Amino acid sequence: MTTMSLPLVSTCSVDGCSYNHDHDCHAGAITVTGSSSACGTYVHTDAKGGADSTATVGACxxxxxVHNSALECTAHDVEVGPGADVADCLTFSAR
Structure with a gap:
């Protein structure tokens, strides 16, 4: 999988994240972490950061x-929002 084919973060509804600009994630890439599908890239701060482009899912x-293949996300795109944690991958679907 190349970086050009990594799934985009189609929307982020997490308020207060440095990378969230008008519900669009601007991290270079996010990591979806362990047991709760949390967005490991979430940073709570008022300072805005990130790139000019929309984030992709770098690792899961x-x-x-069902979308995980060799620790890479194969979903077309993902949604991030409040779940078990303040910022979770809402596209997660158990096998």
């Missing part, structure tokens, strides 16, 4: 997700 640690 949820091996029990």
């Amino acid at each position: 640690h949820r091996t029990d997700c």
Whole structure:
């Protein structure tokens, strides 16, 4: 999988994240972490950061997700929002 084919973060509804600009994630890439599908890239601060482009999913640690293949996300795109944690991958779907 090349960086050009990594899934985009189609929307982020997490308020207060440095990378969230008008519900569009501007991190270079996010990491979805372990047991709760949390966005490991979430940073709570008023300072705005990130790139000019929309984030992709760089890595996914949820091996029990149907979209996970070799720790990479194969979904077309993902949504990030409040879930079990303040910022979770809402596209997660158990195998």
